[in-house]
Amino acid sequence: MTILMPYVASAQFSVKGRITDIHSQQPLPGASVLIGNLSNSANSSGEFSIGNLKPGSYPVRIRYIGYREVNQTVKVSGNETLNIQLSPNNFVTDEVIVKATRAGENAATTYRNISREELAKNNLGQDLPYLLNQTPSVVVSSDAGTGIGYTGIRIRGSDATRINVTLNGIPLNDAESQGAFFVNLPDFASSVDNIQIQRGVGTSTNGAAAFGGSLNVQTTTRRDSAYAELNNTFGSYDTWKNTINVGTGLINNKFTFDARLSRIKSDGYIDRASSDLKSFFVTGAFYGKKDLVRVNVFSGKEKTYQSWYGIPESILDTNRTYNHYTYEDQTDNYQQDHYQLHYTHTFSDKLSVNTAFHYTYGRGYYEEFKDADSLKNYSITPPVLNGSAVEKANIIRRRWLDNDFYGLTYSLNYKPENSLDFTLGGAYNEYRGDHFGEVVWADVPYTDISSNQESIRKKYYEDNAVKTDFNTYARATYQVGKVNVFADMQYRRIGYSFLGYDRNLRNVQQKDNLNFFNPKFGFTWLINNTSNFYASFAMAHKEPNRDDYTESTPGSRPKAEKLNDIETGYRMRGSNYQAGINAFGMFYKDQLILTGKINDVGAFTRQNVPDSYRIGLELDGSWQILPALSWSATASLSRNKIRRFVEYVAVVDDDWNTVGEESFEYKNSNIAFSPSFIGSSEISFKPLQAVELALLSKYVSRQNLDNTSNRNTGIDAPSNRDRVLEAFFVNDLCLRYNIRAGKIKNVGIALQVNNLFGELYENNGFTYRSIAQGGPLYTENSYFPQATRNFFLSLNVKF
The missing domain is CATH 2.60.40.1120 (Carboxypeptidase-like, regulatory domain)
Incomplete structure (x- = not known):
């Protein structure tokens, strides 16, 4: 006081x-x-x-x-x-590149815009999901426990496979797994100009269907003045981040060139969960009176030691940094190169067209050690030693993914008057993925790697997949008095060719074609100059992922999912505040979840549940209390239910061979990884113009690891513990100091203390249930604990 x-x-x-x-x-x-x-x-x-x-x-x-x-x-x-x-x-601006896939100022869509300045404040080395942690209904996780390496993001309980991610309108989600892996683009936030997060189905866009939300990312835009920027961060667990950003500014009033080079290294909180990440970003643009041409080339290369297994619950209290893997090269290695060409032409102030061509080349493998594995799994003939066949051996294998993704996007915008805005857009994308595995070492006599004999480096499996994705949409907004009405119609066609099981359990090439129609409509009532009310309805369909196809037959293959999304909200703003409250209802038909059921080829794959839903309220606001004191906060309250869920638990013998299964039925159970309450707060105090002190807080309520709501079956072993992630409340403290020093535009020093009060918590995990023949039901839980108190110290110099 x-x-x-x-x-x-x-x-x-x-x-x-x-x-x-x-x-x-x-x-x-x-x-x-x-x-x-x-x-x-x-x-x-x-x-x-x-x-x-x-x-x-x-x-x-x-x-x-x-x-x-x-x-x-x-x-x-x-x-x-x-x-x-x-x-x-007198030139075309970069905003037109993403305009077709963005929600406008008064759109009947639930969204949040994040500027380059907001991202830069906390960009000290952690992955992009962690920079979005203070936005509504978001929960992030990290395998290594530090926010560096493999990270995850959930919006309204939906994971990354259900979040549409586009970079300048071009899809990032993997065509087969449908996930977005930011580990392949380390320090990408340093080349981002702005992000729009749409929650729910949102507007029509390109790529994967949005079943939880969308991340619409725009990279570096025009900067008129030449600049250079050096960023260096050192932190706990021997974490280092080094970034160089340079730009020419506007040359001859027409050309700009920008580039970035980054490196991030960290040992990770979890034992041996190290990350070695490198990336670059290069862009050049031509600005004409009616034309804009921009070329983006960027790439990321990652090597991370695997920590995917988590920590068994039995040792969680005594060894929170335990890593199941001990083989020194148990690593994931991947590189992804992106090429984008954007061209925009403005015919008049009423009509413009935007097109983009893109190509992404990804390749890499994960290496792992397999103890006493069957040689037959690798097409290796068992050698005979002392008259007996050697059926098993220690194996080192690599599983590869080599893929190409290319296509084009387009949008035509027509705005004959201020009250009418019409967009026709779409895309055609094609994916070709080569999946294969090789043995690089085996401890059997005749496969000594130095002799280069049978099966070493030979592909023991190979699968080539092709997926095509075409969509087109038309969207119109029209203002009548104080009411904006909109309609958005999208048609999407998917073709997928893959290696999968037929009805005779033979692995053969198969095809599937899917056609989706996704309508959206709504209105915004402009109540006065400071507030508006909106409501909308949107439909989305989502195809099964790769495993759903390849680990099933046409008879057991799951159906596509369907989502009906209702959004309604009220937004207001004043001279020193802005706030919004919205209600949502997301109603799923045939949502795909893990049930534990073994299908007709002996695989645990996702199954359709007929009826499930998410309903909730979200708050998002900021208040400039005093010139030096501000507060922003979010809150999400939701109910996430499956009306009827049948769990299947495998019955195993003494050698862990599956000999049957039992089923248990649950009604109105909670959807896994869907907390009922998520809250965040940021209090910022600037006692001096050059100094800022901020306290960032995040609360996430209890989450279930599976879809049973942690209900016992009646035959659970007495020692079984809860299948949950306990609620956690984490606080980060940030101190920032910025000054101008002579000809140096800015010198910035930032200290970020994460998990200030040393909270012991886990934000991700998994569970496995089994029944011993004639015995009780046992549960094994594994968790991903996050780092206790740790810090990042950053020095930023701008010229």
């Missing part, structure tokens, strides 16, 4: 005004206004207001898509009025 009293007692004023087009005098709703470190957006009348300003001079920055940025200074000695007229750009 003593520290804050001078700020409470000092005079505080506001700056308000209106932003319009210099020629037509029409308002520019949604224009971004930044005064000092306070921001706001113009309302539907182009008006804005920012309060809690002490007397003094403040830099002002006004930005709006398609218009020249305005930078000036305002002197505040009382309440000020600042009317700004913006001039249209």
Whole structure:
């Protein structure tokens, strides 16, 4: 209170005004206004207001898509009025690249925009999901426990395979597994200009269906001035991050070139869970009066020691850093190269077209040691030693993935008047993946690797898969009075050819073709200049993933999933606050989940459950309490249920061979990994212009590891423990100091203390259940514990 009293007692004023087009005098709703470190957006009348300003001079920055940025200074000695007229750009801007897949300012979609500045504040080496941890309904996890290496993200309880991720409108999700692996793009956040997170189905986009949300990422955009930036971070567990960013600025008023080079290394919190990550990003652009051409080339290479197995519950309390693997080269190795060519042409101020061609080349393997494995599994003829065949041996194997992903995206935007906006877009993408395995060593007499004899480096399995994905959509928004109405219709066709089992259990090449129609419609009521109400309905369909296909026959193959999503919300903003509350209902038909059932080829694959749902409320707001004190917070309250769920548990003999299964039925059980409450808070205090102290807090309620709601069956062993992730509350402390030093634009020092109070918690895990013949049901749980108190110290120098 003593520290804050001078700020409470000092005079505080506001700056308000209106932003319009210099020629037509029409308002520019949604224009971004930044005064000092306070921001706001113009309302539907182009008006804005920012309060809690002490007397003094403040830099002002006004930005709006398609218009020249305005930078000036305002002197505040009382309440000020600042009317700004913006001039249209005489060149095409980068925002058009992602406009077709984005929700607009007053869209009837639940979304959150994150700027480059917001990402940069906490970008000290952790993966991109961890930089999104303070957004609504998000839960992140890390195999190594530090947020570096293999990380995961869930939105509204849906994992990365159900989150659509696009980079400049181009799909990132793997075509077969449908996951998005940010470990393949280390330090990608350093080349990101902005991100829009849409929760629920969202707008029509390219790539995987959004069953939990979408991450729409835009990379580096135009920067008019030349620059260079050095970022270096050192942290706990021998963590290092080194980044170089450079750019030419605008050359001859037409060309820009930008580049980044990054390296991240960490030993990880879990024993031997090390990461060695490298990446680069290069982009060049041509800006004409009616044309924009941008070429992006970026790549990531990762080598991580495997920590996928987790820690068995039996030793969790005594050895939280235990790693099941001991073989020194038990590593995952992968490289992914991306090439993007974007071209935009503006026919007039009413009509423009955007196209993009892309190619991604991925290749890599994971190496592992298998103890006493059957040689027949690798097509190795068992040698005869002292008259007896050697059936088993220690094996070192590599499992490879070599794939190509290429295609094109397009969008045509027509806006004949301010009240009507029409977009026609779509994409065609093709994926070709080669899956194969090889033995690199085996301890049997005639397969000494030095002699290069039978089966060494020979492929013991090979599977070539091809997947095509075509979609087209038409979206229109029309304003009638104070109501914006929209309709969005998407058609998607998928073709998949793969190696799978036929009805006679032979592995043969198979095909499947799926056709989906995904309509969306809704409205936004512009109540006044500071608030609006919206409601929408959206439908989405999602195809099964690779394992669902390859580990089943046509007779046991699961069906595609269907989601009906209802979103409704209220948004408001003032001179020193903005807030939103929304309710959602996500109703699934034939959702795919693990039930434990063994199918007709002896595999544990996902099964369809007829009826399940997620319903909830979400809050998202920020408040500039004082010029030096701000608070932002989110809260999500949800109910996530499967109306009827049948669990299947394998019955095993003394050698762990499956000899049968038993089933148990549950009604209204909780969906796994779906906490009923998620909350976050960030309190930021700036006692001086150059100093910022922030406390980031995250609370996640109890989660189930499976879909049984932790209900016992009646034959559970007495020692069985809960199949849950306990609730956790974690706090991070950030101290940032920025100064200008001579000709150096900025010197920034940041200290981030993660898990400030040393919370012992786990944010991911898995469970396995089995029944011994004639005995009780046993449960084995494994967990992924996260690092206790740790730190990152960063030095950032900008020229």
